[in-house]
Amino acid sequence: MPFFIVRNDITKMKVDAIVNAANETLLGGGGVDGAIHRAAGPALLKECRSLGGCETGKAKITGAYNLPSRYIIHTVGPRWFGGRYGEREKLFSCYRESLFLAKRYGVSTIAFPLISAGSFGYPRDQAMQIASDAITTFLQGNEMTVYLVIFDRVSFQIGRSRFPQIAAYIDDCYAQSHEDKSRRDNEGCLLSTCFPEPASYQPDISATCPEPCQNARNHLVHALSHLDESFSEMLLRKIDEKGMTDADCYKKANIDRKLFSKIRKDRLYKPSKPTAVAFAIALELSLEETKELLMKAGFALSHSNAFDIIVEYYIIHHQYNIYEINETLFSFDQNLLGTA
Ligand code: AR6
Numbered sequence: 398m399p400f401f402i403v404r405n406d407i408t409k410m411k412v413d414a415i416v417n418a419a420n421e422t423l424l425g426g427g428g429v430d431g432a433i434h435r436a437a438g439p440a441l442l443k444e445c446r447s448l449g450g451c452e453t454g455k456a457k458i459t460g461a462y463n464l465p466s467r468y469i470i471h472t473v474g475p476r477w478f479g480g481r482y483g484e485r486e487k488l489f490s491c492y493r494e495s496l497f498l499a500k501r502y503g504v505s506t507i508a509f510p511l512i513s514a515g516s517f518g519y520p521r522d523q524a525m526q527i528a529s530d531a532i533t534t535f536l537q538g539n540e541m542t543v544y545l546v547i548f549d550r551v552s553f554q555i556g557r558s559r560f561p562q563i564a565a566y567i568d569d570c571y572a573q574s575h576e577d578k579s580r581r582d583n584e585g586c587l588l589s590t591c592f593p594e595p596a597s598y599q600p601d602i603s604a605t606c607p608e609p610c611q612n613a614r615n616h617l618v619h620a621l622s623h624l625d626e627s628f629s630e631m632l633l634r635k636i637d638e639k640g641m642t643d644a645d646c647y648k649k650a651n652i653d654r655k656l657f658s659k660i661r662k663d664r665l666y667k668p669s670k671p672t673a674v675a676f677a678i679a680l681e682l683s684l685e686e687t688k689e690l691l692m693k694a695g696f697a698l699s700h701s702n703a704f705d706i707i708v709e710y711y712i713i714h715h716q717y718n719i720y721e722i723n724e725t726l727f728s729f730d731q732n733l734l735g736t737a
Contacts, residue, residue, distance in 0.1 A: 399536075399542050399543075399651045399652065399653055399735045399736065400529075400532050400533060400536055400542075400543045400544075400545070400651060400720060400723075400735075401542075401543070401544050401545070401651075401723070401733055401735070402544075402545045402547060402723060402724065402727040402733065403508075403544050403545070403546055403547070404546075404547050404548070404727075405546050405547075405548070406432065406546075406548060407429060407432070407433070407508055407509075407510050407546045407548070408432055408433055408436035408437075408464060409465070410465070410466065410508040410544065410546060411465045411466070412466050412506040412507055412508045412542075412544065413466060413467050413468065413499070413503075413504040413505055413506050413507060414458075414461075414466055414467060414468040414469065414470055414499050414502070414504045414506075414507045414508075415433070415461070415464065415466050415468075415469055415470070415507070415508045415509075416456075416469075416470045416471075416472055416495050416507065416508065416509045416510065416512070417429060417430055417433045417469050417470065417471045417472070417510075418430060418472065418473075418474055418510050418511075418512045418513065418515070418517075419451065419471040419472065419473055420473060421450050421451060421452065421453065421473055422450050423445045423448050423450055423451050423457065423471050423473075424442065424445060424446065425442060425445070426516075427516060428515040428516055429510040429515065429548070433464070433469060436463060436464055437461060437462040437463050437464050437469065438462045438463045440460075440462045441459060441460075441461075441462050441469065444459045444460060445459060445471070448471075451471060451472070451473050452473065453473045453474070453475050453487050454472075454473070454475070454486070454487040454488075454490035454491055454494065455472065455473065455490070455491075455494055456470050456471065456472040456491065456494040456495040456498045457470070457471050457472075457498075458470050458471070458498055458499075458502060459471065466508075467504075468499070468502060468504065470495045470498055470499060470507075472491040472492075472494060472495045472512060473491070474487070474488055474491050474512035474513030474517050474519065475487035475488055475513055475517065475519070476513070476517045476518060477513065477517060477518035477519045477520070480523075484513075484519065485523075485527060488512060488513055488519065488524065488527045488528075488531075489527055489530065489531045491512050491513075491531075492509065492512070492527070492528060492531030492532055492535070493531055493534075493535060495507075495509070496531075496532070496535045496539070496541065496543070497535075499541065500539060500541065504541065505540070505541055505542065506541070506542045506543075506544070507541060507542070507543055507544070508543075508544040508545075508546050509528065509532070509543070509544070509545050509546065510546055510548065511524050511525060511528060511545065511546075511547060511548075512524065512528070525545075525724070528545055529545070529720055529724065532545065533720050536648070537648070540654070542653070547727075560725050560728060560729075562710075563707060563710055563725055563729075566706065566710045567703055567706045567707070567710075567729075570700040570706045570709075571700065571706075573700060625693075626693070627664050627665055627666075627693060628660075628666065628667070628668060628673065628690065628693040628694040629660050629661065629663065629664050629665075629666045630664055631689070631690055631693055632646075632660065632676055632680075632690070633661065635680045635682070635686075635690075636680070639680055639681070641680070643657060643661070645679075646676070646679050646680065647679070649678075649679035649719065650672075650675040650676050650678065650679035650719065650734075650735060651675055651719045651720070651723070651733075651734055651735025651736075652672065652675055652676070652679075652735050652736055653736055656672070656736050667694060667695070668694050669736070670691070670694070670696045670732075671732050671733065671734050671735065671736070672734075672735070672736050673690060673691050673694040673696060674687070674691065674708050674734055675719060675734040675735045675736075676690065677690050677691070677712070678708075678711070678712075678717050678719050678722060678734060679717075679719065681715075681717045682712070683712070684698075684709065684712050684713055687708075687712055703729050703730075703731055704726065704731040704732060707722070707725055707726055707729060707731065708722070708734075711725075719734055719735065722734060723735070
């Protein structure tokens with residue numbers, strides 16, 4: 398189900414299938430094609446010779462030989478001629494054809510490079526958008542974990558220029574929290590007058606087994622047997638309130654079905670923060686509700702890190718597309734939402 402953007406060398410990905418951005422001959426080349434052939438070994442070229450090439454926008458499958466995956470799916474992206482020659486449709490088709498071919502072979506995890514975005518010259522932002530559209534369209538009706546592998550840092554080390562409003566928002570939030578901090582530092586003495594230390598606080602260590610102690614124990618036992626609504630209880634309640642099905646929710650949250658059923662079964666399940674935030678996004682919670690849900694899992698949103706600020710930005714702008722949020726998080730080098 399989930400879709401992740403990762404920075405890696407695709408030949409190192411431990412998935413069922415990796416996709417090769419090949420050319421019509423399928424006989425190797427430079428870029429990711431060259432890297433895959435080198436890592437897989439010469440037997441790959443031998444099998445490729447038997448395939449009779451491949452048309453642009455189509456895909457063919459081979460074994461993966463020395464690579465850690467089971468299959469290589471070879472697809473041929475379009476060359477960029479300015480965008481008026483059906484480039485978009487052909488590129489979309491590369492992803493769709495590769496994914497359906499993978500499905501026929503029982504693949505459950507697959508990794509794509511950014512097809513056509515190297516020597517074929519497709520503008521990276523547009524190539525990325527098409528990849529994301531094609532993959533998420535497929536995932537709406539199919540079960541698979543899909544990785545989009547970005548190789549070179551420059552490709553996506555450009556959060557500031559790709560998302561200028563978000564970069565500005567992060568700057569504002571950092572600046573604000575810095576101002577707050579320096580005000581606190583400067584007003585340290587004032588703060589301490591607000592919260593003075595008790596003048597004569599002395600812990601009572603003389604009592605051996607006092608009654609108050611027993612009372613405190615009883616209170617504790619009582620509190621522990623009357624816990625507040627847990628994370629998973631709040632999640633399930635919100636799913637019902639929103640009129641969603643479980644599947645609507647975990648798909649929208651970029652969460653694997655197995656993980657969701659674990660959360661459903663265990664009322665005290667403790668999710669990771671990206672998982673908890675992913676559910677808040679899927680449920681389209683307000684900022685207050687998001688904070689409440691996170692608190693139940695032991696987390697908060699603050700202005701001290703970019704992850705929290707980016708999430709907050711999207712929530713207050715009522716933009717709940719998790720893939721778009723993940724693209725932004727990726728661009729700013731942050732953890733992505735959801736779980737594979
Ligand atoms: N892992 C992941 N991504 C990579 C890797 C890697 N090891 N190496 C490069 N990339 P390109 P194309 C990225 O040129 O544009 C070949 O010669 C790279 O940064 O490999 O579809 C074929 O034989 C870029 O973002 O493929 C064809 O003739 C993306 O992979 C032609 O190039 C695609 O770049 C295909 O051109």
